[in-house]
Amino acid sequence: MPDNGIGYGLLRHLNAATGPELAALPAPQILVNYLGRVEAADGDWSIAAEAGALDGGAEAAMPLAHTVAIDAIVRDSAAGPRLSATWTWAARILDGADVRELADAWFEALRGIAAHVAAGGGGHTPSDFPLVPLTRAQVGEAEEAQPGLADIWPLAPLQQGFFFHALLDSGSDVYTAQLVLDFAGPLDVAALRAAGQALVDRHPGLRAAFVQTGDGDPLQIVLGAAAAPWQEIDLHGASDAEVRRVTAAERARPFALDRPPLLRFALLALGPGRHRLLLTTHHILLDGWSVPVLAAELLALYSGQRPPRTAPYKEHLAWLDAQDGDAARDAWRAALAGIDGPTLLAPAAADRPPVLPEHVVLDLPDEPTAWARRHGLTPNTVVQGLWGLLLARLTGRDDVVFGATVSGRPPELSGAEQMVGLFINTLPVRVRLRETETLTETLTRLQDEQSGLFAHHHLGLGEIQRAAGTGPLFDTMTVFENYPLDASLLEAAVDASGWWTPT
Numbered sequence: 005m006p007d008n009g010i011g012y013g014l015l016r017h018l019n020a021a022t023g024p025e026l027a028a029l030p031a032p033q034i035l036v037n038y039l040g041r042v043e044a045a046d047g048d049w050s051i052a053a054e055a056g057a058l059d060g061g062a063e064a065a066m067p068l069a070h071t072v073a074i075d076a077i078v079r080d081s082a083a084g085p086r087l088s089a090t091w092t093w094a095a096r097i098l099d100g101a102d103v104r105e106l107a108d109a110w111f112e113a114l115r116g117i118a119a120h121v122a123a124g125g126g127g128h129t130p131s132d133f134p135l136v137p138l139t140r141a142q143v144g145e146a147e148e149a150q151p152g153l154a155d156i157w158p159l160a161p162l163q164q165g166f167f168f169h170a171l172l173d174s175g176s177d178v179y180t181a182q183l184v185l186d187f188a189g190p191l192d193v194a195a196l197r198a199a200g201q202a203l204v205d206r207h208p209g210l211r212a213a214f215v216q217t218g219d220g221d222p223l224q225i226v227l228g229a230a231a232a233p234w235q236e237i238d239l240h241g242a243s244d245a246e247v248r249r250v251t252a253a254e255r256a257r258p259f260a261l262d263r264p265p266l267l268r269f270a271l272l273a274l275g276p277g278r279h280r281l282l283l284t285t286h287h288i289l290l291d292g293w294s295v296p297v298l299a300a301e302l303l304a305l306y307s308g309q310r311p312p313r314t315a316p317y318k319e320h321l322a323w324l325d326a327q328d329g330d331a332a333r334d335a336w337r338a339a340l341a342g343i344d345g346p347t348l349l350a351p352a353a354a355d356r357p358p359v360l361p362e363h364v365v366l367d368l369p370d371e372p373t374a375w376a377r378r379h380g381l382t383p384n385t386v387v388q389g390l391w392g393l394l395l396a397r398l399t400g401r402d403d404v405v406f407g408a409t410v411s412g413r414p415p416e417l418s419g420a421e422q423m424v425g426l427f428i429n430t431l432p433v434r435v436r437l438r439e440t441e442t443l444t445e446t447l448t449r450l451q452d453e454q455s456g457l458f459a460h461h462h463l464g465l466g467e468i469q470r471a472a473g474t475g476p477l478f479d480t481m482t483v484f485e486n487y488p489l490d491a492s493l494l495e496a497a498v499d500a501s502g503w504w505t506p507t
Contacts, residue, residue, distance in 0.1 A: 035070040037468040041078040041085065045326040068094050072103065076111075085354040087114070094323060128153070135318070135325055142217050146225055149262075150213055157212070157321050160412075161464030162429050166288040167214050167222050169170035170261050176407040179287035182255040183295055186239065187279040190295075192306070193271065196281065197234050199305035200269045204232045205296060208315035208396045209425045214261040232266035240275055249280060256360075259286045293411060296487055298424060315418065317425030323417050324462055332460035333471035339457060340405075340434060346481045347395055379444050381451060383414075383483040388454075389447040391482050392435025407481030410461045421488065430465050431457075432477050 089110075120127075127147055130138045135158040137367045138146075147153050152162050159167060166179050184303035212224040239247055250272065258267045267285035274280055283298075284339040290298070297441040301311045352359070376386045388408060395404040413420040435450060469475060 013430070025103055033071040035073045037073065037075045039075060039077040041080065043080040048279065060269070068092065069071065071097055072106075091231075104371045121294070128216060133157075136223060137322055138217075140196050145218070146223070149215065150190040150225045150227060152229060153225055155208065155318070156184065156209075156225040157224045157226060157318055158325070159214070159222050159224055159249070160321060160426055160429075161289050161462070161467070162412075163214075163224070163426050164222055165430070165466075166286075166426075167261065170214075171289070173380075173479065178360055180255055181260065181285060181287050181290075181295075183283040183299060184251070185281040185283070185299065189277050191277075191279045195308075196271070196306050199302050200234065200283075201232045202305045204230055204265050204267070206301070206311075206313070211264050211268060212266070212289070213264045214266075214288060225269075227264055230265045232265060234271070235269070236257070236271045236273065237376055238273050240273060242274070247272065247280070251280075253466055254284055257284070261286070261288065288426060289425050290424065291487055293413065293421075293487055294424045295429065297422060300441070306315070308314070311480060312422075314422045314424060315420075317423055320423060320427060322415060322418070323414065327462050329467075332463040335359070335457060335460045336432075336463060336468045337471050340432060340468075340474060340477075343403065343405060343434070343472070343477070346475070346477045347401065347406060347478075348401060349395070349477055353479065379448070381444075381447050385451040385454070385482055388433055388482055389443075389450050391480075392433070392450070393437070395480065396437055397437070405432050405434050405477045407478050408433045409483040410460060410479065411486075414462075429461055429463075430481060431461060432468065433465075433482075443456070452477060 211230040270282040272280040
């Protein structure tokens, strides 16, 4: 507590700015007053047995400042320390039997804690994990499953989606991604390995295991420490095809989500002065924006620097928990009102097993970007608007929906641009065509509609669909990527998958 808890009275009664605010809040109804530990002894200055005030007793005529007052004291004696507590309550407000029941429950909890400590236990309680509603039994189960438990977090909306996809996965996890770093010249392998371990040490979210409670609720259990898997593969003299095969095999090897860390390093020795580092990770840990942040930290650590500390991913989860869910549901309900069904290009594909994606790369000329700039449109709006037009033509509809991935990094969350974790979210984009509008007018309206929903990007897709009463809405999506690349540091290029392949 700030200043050991001495600040409330001063703020409440003597501070002109905070006094009225605190005075407007409800007065506390319960007082817990721990009077300390005293030694029982005989002598001139020992505590008198009838000194009821030390046990919480007070004159019957004294007005009560609280509905319930608990005054506790520990007395030392030859038999050992003993805790006693005096409960005083307003008899016209509370029934004595109710107070007795409350007191019995309090002492039962205290005895349970004492027995646990006496048996050599310690561990956590549900109050240690304010972001997730857990019972004491669930905390015990989590500690038993993950002995190095340090924290328990909820899952962000898209993390929940990845988690349930992994539960249904048949062996080919399409959400495994890979960062490739090529090194030329002498390489200090021990220093690089230490830098990789330092990344895991620096970011608690990289040490998370993803599990379910007995009730089926997903959780991420953060370990206090985790060793970063590291392997070295000698590929001297290997063909380019063999190097590609090893790289692809490393990416295809699945992760067990309950066995952190969900990342691993593989260093390929390609020849004299030529090395390739593969950082393979599950997408549930990181979004694309986080990857260059990690890469920059890795190279800084390798060179002996100490990068500035970044805010932990937990702060983003706390921010999500504090958002107004009702307002967001109302906004999305209004945005999707009147939709007459999903927009599907390949309805038969829903029941097929997942496969790794393939890529087609198209380089666009400068003219579309220049045209968008003249009309105050972002490139993202142009991409989304044109995709909506194409969907309308292919489906024969003038009201279509597709998905779009948003960054999920709110500007009001301090340090969000340097946090490492999964912030992105997939949300519906609705494009409605009107015969009276030009293309520019349609795209401008689309941009305004999307801007109006920016404050509600935190809501999960499943919750949006439940609020709107629509069910699944789309089977296509757009992702407009804009990452914080420090090209001077990495000399990197972005491959078609959206992950980083520095050259």
